[in-house]
Amino acid sequence: MRFLVTGSNGLVGSRVCALLERQGHEVVGLGRGPRRTGGSHTYVEVDLTREADVAAALASASPEVVIHPASMTEVDGCEKDPEAAYAANVTAAAAVARGARKAGAHLVHVSTDYVFDGDAGPYDEAALPNPRGVYAVTKHMGEQAARTFVPGCAIARTAVVYGWPAAGRPNFGAWLVGALEKGQPVKLFEDQVVSPSLADNVAAMLVELGERKLGGVWNTCGATVIDRVGFGRALCEVFGFDAKLITPTRMADLKLASPRPLRSAMKTDKAQAQLAAKPLALAESLARFHAAWKAGQGG
Ligand SMILES: NC(=O)C1=CN([C@@H]2O[C@H](COP(=O)(O)OP(=O)(O)OC[C@H]3O[C@@H](n4cnc5c(N)ncnc54)[C@H](OP(=O)(O)O)[C@@H]3O)[C@@H](O)[C@H]2O)C=CC1
Numbered sequence: 424m425r426f427l428v429t430g431s432n433g434l435v436g437s438r439v440c441a442l443l444e445r446q447g448h449e450v451v452g453l454g455r456g457p458r459r460t461g462g463s464h465t466y467v468e469v470d471l472t473r474e475a476d477v478a479a480a481l482a483s484a485s486p487e488v489v490i491h492p493a494s495m496t497e498v499d500g501c502e503k504d505p506e507a508a509y510a511a512n513v514t515a516a517a518a519v520a521r522g523a524r525k526a527g528a529h530l531v532h533v534s535t536d537y538v539f540d541g542d543a544g545p546y547d548e549a550a551l552p553n554p555r556g557v558y559a560v561t562k563h564m565g566e567q568a569a570r571t572f573v574p575g576c577a578i579a580r581t582a583v584v585y586g587w588p589a590a591g592r593p594n595f596g597a598w599l600v601g602a603l604e605k606g607q608p609v610k611l612f613e614d615q616v617v618s619p620s621l622a623d624n625v626a627a628m629l630v631e632l633g634e635r636k637l638g639g640v641w642n643t644c645g646a647t648v649i650d651r652v653g654f655g656r657a658l659c660e661v662f663g664f665d666a667k668l669i670t671p672t673r674m675a676d677l678k679l680a681s682p683r684p685l686r687s688a689m690k691t692d693k694a695q696a697q698l699a700a701k702p703l704a705l706a707e708s709l710a711r712f713h714a715a716w717k718a719g720q721g722g
């Protein structure tokens with residue numbers, strides 16, 4: 424099948440492209456600026472906020488499936504620059520969805536657990552979003568844009584994505600490993616309960632949603648619900664790092680620009696039951712993360 428993947432220089436997009444290539448699909452990756460990933464897929468440089476350029480890229484690629492992970496993902500950055508957040512998370516999402524519609528392509532639109540207020544997680548796919556903060560609001564608007572132009576699209580929500588090697592901005596897992604392996608202390612939130620997700624596992628679920636042209640909302644995240652300190656301690660056990668380097672802290676103690684949900688974990692029963700690519704439990708995800716890290720170190 425012919426796939427178009429946005430954000431192909433980013434963490435999720437790069438893993439989606441790599442997996443599609445391994446599976447023998449034709450892949451066109453769209454990214455901003457020069458190509459920053461390997462692989463043999465076609466790469467096209469496009470600023471997704473430029474609607475005419477997006478339309479031209481989609482028309483020329485003529486994909487059967489579009490996977491759209493590209494986004495402004497710096498949560499505090501979005502709060503400080505709502506214009507940029509709106510452009511990247513709403514205008515671009517609408518442009519990609521319009522292009523997919525014109526091409527007659529299926530759309531897998533990638534979104535976030537942060538569409539929820541976090542007052543009552545874990546959430547299933549039927550739960551009603553109540554986004555707080557500019558990142559969350561614009562991601563929710565992006566979902567609506569995708570559904571407007573491609574009603575049969577998949578809305579794939581994921582959460583706290585980590586992977587090695589890190590592509591795109593530093594991810595939570597890679598940031599932790601980088602600090603802990605140097606013996607640097609870290610402060611982790613004990614009061615934020617999430618569904619950490621290994622990038623390769625997320626990619627596998629997104630690709631399946633594309634291949635099977637499934638629509639509707641899907642929680643495409645890890646299967647384990649855990650707070651950030653619990654994640655850090657589990658990571659220390661798998662990597663052999665000193666868990667005493669972790670100091671539990673509360674989110675309110677850090678003066679972050681954007682509000683964040685406290686309990687935005689998501690239920691994975693639907694994906695577990697209906698997808699061949701199952702959401703992985705934390706132990707398995709961390710084992711794979713560790714193996715990738717060791718391989719990257721030549722060990
Ligand atoms: N990472 C996480 O913890 C989570 C991510 N998600 C969602 O998953 C998706 C993928 O996230 P992830 O891969 O981690 O994010 P990354 O930040 O690693 O990648 C996003 C990519 O989008 C690109 N991009 C942003 N704006 C534009 C633009 N105007 N034109 C072209 N490309 C653009 C970025 O380009 P550039 O490199 O030039 O900035 C970057 O390569 C997003 O939709 C995000 O909201 C959901 C929950 C958690």
Ligand SMILES: Cc1cn([C@H]2C[C@H](O)[C@@H](COP(=O)(O)OP(=O)(O)O[C@H]3O[C@@H](C)C(=O)[C@@H](O)[C@H]3O)O2)c(=O)[nH]c1=O
Nearest residue numbers: 496498535536537581582583584595610611612651683
């Ligand atoms: C999680 C965490 C972060 N921090 C710091 C690091 C950083 O400066 C800031 C924000 O951290 P993070 O980037 O990991 O957290 P955050 O930006 O909230 O991560 C979110 O990203 C977006 C894209 C999503 O959609 C969410 O699912 C979620 O993964 O807080 C800590 O000091 N301790 C912690 O336990």
